[in-house]
Amino acid sequence: MRAPLPLEPQVEARLAEIGEVDVLLGIPSYNNARTIGHVVRALSAGLAKYFPDKRCVIVNSDGGSKDGTPEAVAAANFTTPGAILVSHRLHPVHKIITPYHGIPGKGSAFRTIFAIAERLKARACAVVDSDLRSIAPGWVELLVGPVLAEGFDFVSPLYLRHKYDGTITNSIVYPVTRALYGQEIRQPIGGDFGFSGRLASHYLGKPVWESNVARFGIDVWMTTTAVADGFKVCQSFLGAKIHDAKDPGSDLAAMLVQVVSSVFDLMETYHERWRGVTAAQAVPLFGFPHGVGLEPVNVDVSRMLAIFRQAARDLREIWQAALTPATLADVEALVGQDSRAFVFPEDLWVRVVWDFAVAYKRRVLPQEALLRSLVPLYLGRTGSFVLRTADAGAEEVETIIQDLAESFLRDKGYLLQRWSGKAAEA
């Protein structure tokens, strides 16, 4: 019997007052006073419009903000129901504002939200980011509706994105998780999810809350756990996702290490689950997918390829530890290509990723150093992708991404052999 997560005394008192709810919406936060008010109002409006007869609560799990984020949450109220054609709610929307404890990070914030959902016996839950500028009341229906009305346990978001957005997702996370677990969840690390109370309790029971999941790996962990542990999953189209502007100096290497290490860690956890998967199936999609023309984006391909070429020379000894001799030779053969016609073949990229997954598992190098050395290879592949899709529309780009995902599944035998150590390291 798992011990319940201890909560602040005033939160415990509040939970006793509220009793039980049907819908719980969670917002993790840290210094988001500028944006969180809009998120709370959007969620309140969504609950008023789409679930007026349900008992609802909005939970803010805060990491010790110093800019008045909890006060902004407390003050945010949706006061114009007429604007979205809502009359009145049958039940008030409760609010719980609580600090979270544990390792600083989104995962720990989610853990508190899961614990509150369990205590309140919430039937359906959703979590959204606190800096969303594009959130609309309809998101509430799209994240919670499939759980309440259709019996799904996990709702993954599907956003409208520029063809060059999410290149780590498109070239690594989506193809890998699709090939491993056999579910076509297009954006596994979207960040805004819906889930059932049952799944929230399941998450709480996992022994991950002192690991990197608590720090930065919660998104891919939630998706992978839901899929791998056999829960009923679907997707909802939410439209564009516009965040508050992040630090422009965000480190690509740090992002890639965090995301890919989470994916590779889960490969080890769920090895027995994914090794038998040989096909991928479509996942039900809710919402109304649409596309709009997006502004052109400047990408410095020459810089990417320059880093790739330099790494082929300077990181050879490190890549030798991760890649098979054949893969390394094929990567090195790319260096001499003309920058304007640079091609990083799909099958080679698949082998690179699978080789790194095996090297990660075998601890051939400190794991962070290993994944940091993947960055130039990722930049080479991304540069190739950008060149190939320069004049392509969104549909054509999506076809290319799906072809890549299929390549990962097709070459899964290579991964299985190397993973079990049966393949000769040719």
Added chain:
Amino acid sequence: MWHEVLAEVIQKTLSGFGERLSAFGPNLLAMILILAVGALVSGALRVALRWLLPRLGFDGFADRVGFATVLQRGGIAGRPSSVVALTAAWAVLGVFVLLGIGALDLPIAMDLLSRTFTYLPQVLIAIAILVLGSLVSALVRRTVLIGAVNAGLPSARFLAGAVHTGLLILFAAMALEHLGVGRQILVVSFGILFGGVVLALALAFGLAGRDLARELLERLLRRPREESDDGLRHL
């Protein structure tokens, strides 16, 4: 008459020698026996380690932590496991040599033995400092190399090599200083070397290359803005 005195002296000398030999002989024999056993044990240890270490993956480990590179650069041929086996064998033989000297039971030998065992912990600590230095410098070199390549610095290899060499020199100096070998000369030389290098770099960068320095700083400050101007969003 003097024939008898001569015979008596010779007889006394020989019997005295015989007495001293019979007193010292067992010690000498003990020393020879100890050395023989030592040779056998060290030989057996060397064979055993040369068989065992490769099977435990020691050569791969030595390669990863940069120990193999250090040996190569030091002109030591052969696999790391062979080098370690040979070193261990010589260390064991050295211990038996000391024991053999102790078996002679001579005051000068006992004094030498005593000093050796007093100094031995310093040697072990110095070896530990060198091993630690090798590991740390290899780790830092790799980190700097990957970081510099990912940042697109053209001199990534040179930078990583310089950091690696600098750390190795630092740890070697610490080991020698701990052993008390040329302590003052070491400290002064180290200070002059590092201080000189830093001063030279500061002068070159600040005076002779101040236009270059300004350009580099501007480029470094401009780079985060350029990277953010790159419209790609990776996640």
